[in-house]
Amino acid sequence: MMPAMSKVAGERDLAALTVLGAGYVGLPTAVCLAALGHCVVCCDIDASKIESLALGVATVSEEGLQELLDDGISSGRLRFVVDSAEAVETADMVFLCLPTPQLEDGSVDVSILEAAVHRIGSRLKSGAVVVTKSTVPMGQAQKICEILRRDDVEVVSNPEFLREGHAIYDTFHPERIVVGARDPDVAERVGKLWSTTGAPLLITDPITAETIKYASNAFLAAKLSFVNEVANLCEAVGADSEGVLHGMSYDHRIGADYLNPSPGWGGPCLSKDAHALVNISKEFGYDFAMVRTAIEVNERQMDLICEKIRNSVGGVLAGRVVAVWGLTFKAGTDDLRNSPAVEITRRLAVEGAIIQAYDPSVQSQRPELSENVTVHSDRYEACRNAEVLVVLTEWEEFRSSDFDKVSSELAQPNIVDGRNALDPAILRRLAFRYVGLGRP
Numbered sequence: 001m002m003p004a005m006s007k008v009a010g011e012r013d014l015a016a017l018t019v020l021g022a023g024y025v026g027l028p029t030a031v032c033l034a035a036l037g038h039c040v041v042c043c044d045i046d047a048s049k050i051e052s053l054a055l056g057v058a059t060v061s062e063e064g065l066q067e068l069l070d071d072g073i074s075s076g077r078l079r080f081v082v083d084s085a086e087a088v089e090t091a092d093m094v095f096l097c098l099p100t101p102q103l104e105d106g107s108v109d110v111s112i113l114e115a116a117v118h119r120i121g122s123r124l125k126s127g128a129v130v131v132t133k134s135t136v137p138m139g140q141a142q143k144i145c146e147i148l149r150r151d152d153v154e155v156v157s158n159p160e161f162l163r164e165g166h167a168i169y170d171t172f173h174p175e176r177i178v179v180g181a182r183d184p185d186v187a188e189r190v191g192k193l194w195s196t197t198g199a200p201l202l203i204t205d206p207i208t209a210e211t212i213k214y215a216s217n218a219f220l221a222a223k224l225s226f227v228n229e230v231a232n233l234c235e236a237v238g239a240d241s242e243g244v245l246h247g248m249s250y251d252h253r254i255g256a257d258y259l260n261p262s263p264g265w266g267g268p269c270l271s272k273d274a275h276a277l278v279n280i281s282k283e284f285g286y287d288f289a290m291v292r293t294a295i296e297v298n299e300r301q302m303d304l305i306c307e308k309i310r311n312s313v314g315g316v317l318a319g320r321v322v323a324v325w326g327l328t329f330k331a332g333t334d335d336l337r338n339s340p341a342v343e344i345t346r347r348l349a350v351e352g353a354i355i356q357a358y359d360p361s362v363q364s365q366r367p368e369l370s371e372n373v374t375v376h377s378d379r380y381e382a383c384r385n386a387e388v389l390v391v392l393t394e395w396e397e398f399r400s401s402d403f404d405k406v407s408s409e410l411a412q413p414n415i416v417d418g419r420n421a422l423d424p425a426i427l428r429r430l431a432f433r434y435v436g437l438g439r440p
Helices: 026-035 047-054 065-075 111-123 140-148 167-172 184-197 206-237 241-249 270-283 289-312 340-350 403-409 424-429
Strands: 004-007 016-020 039-043 078-081 093-096 129-132 154-157 177-180 200-204 321-325 354-358 373-376 388-391 414-417 433-435
Touching (some): 016 026, 026 039, 026 065, 026 167, 047 078, 065 078, 065 167, 093 184, 111 140, 129 140, 129 184, 140 154, 154 184, 154 206, 177 184, 177 206, 184 200, 200 206, 206 241, 206 270, 206 289, 270 289, 289 340, 289 414, 289 433, 321 340, 340 354, 424 433
Parallel strands (some): 016 039, 016 093, 093 129, 129 154, 177 200, 321 354, 354 373
Antiparallel strands (some): 004 200, 154 177
């Protein structure tokens, strides 16, 4: 079905909304909907999280979130509760913003989402709309309908396209609103929630909306893998990857976004969705070879970064002290889920390296980190007596570091820049042995 396209327009009707899930998608969704004037109840099974949020303490790191949280609570438009069943009874729309983690075989675990649907099914009022924002396998909207067994309740797919660290901005400035529904009038109702954004509204059927989300993230993953392959090729032939990629960016069909080499891509969405799309395609008898290859390239990229680090300390990592700047999967977030930086530190630790890490948003040991990783609160302290400094996340503060001080702390002046974030000319003038990605 070809999406029907229009601008999100029309008189904005204020609604009673319930958001299930107070994580990286649910919490920004809840505070933004409240900021638009709707009455919002946000639920989560984590009682301690709900208690913190009710007191006005933001539980995820997002620019602008704290201000909207304070405003929502003080205005009375935003409440936080644990009992999701009770919270949906008066809701015009219920947003499912629940975890759909990746299983070991690459498939998607929808058990948390489906358990929530079972829990609320009998409590929904007639005419309510269940809106799925969680990334779910194609056909999940139909499964939710089958679980609900409610002809008087509509199920809509409204995938999110939020960038972590920019979720508030992206919510208010979306590039498109995608709504998949059996009834176009219901899709319009959901679309009008965002009428102030003026974004293009694409109305389609639920399974097409679900596929749009997977296809979008898989394309970005493939682009990131391609960029890393270009950087590796530049290194092999002696070209400058920065110049090559800059030259490519002027082609409007390619663009400059997502065109920077990296130690690999990851995070809670790209990695999970790429694996899921390969797995779902296989279930339907199709081998999505391009995405499968992008995943393989990404694994190899992390191996190549480890090899650069290994070579910088003489070929053996056992007992070597490695300073790591950056643990989150990208700058602007505190999220370590599927972070290539975390995976690389894990691989180094397996070889016996001693990791001294610093990240501005990670101030203590976290369950995702290996026992061989010590988290420091100061970037220079993390460099003390290390034989190599490795940059794995592109935090802006790393670029403005005092590299004379870095040199005095390091045991050896080695830098492996896994983000091409630093200026090699400046560092080499300071007598550092600098290694980047595809840089001569």
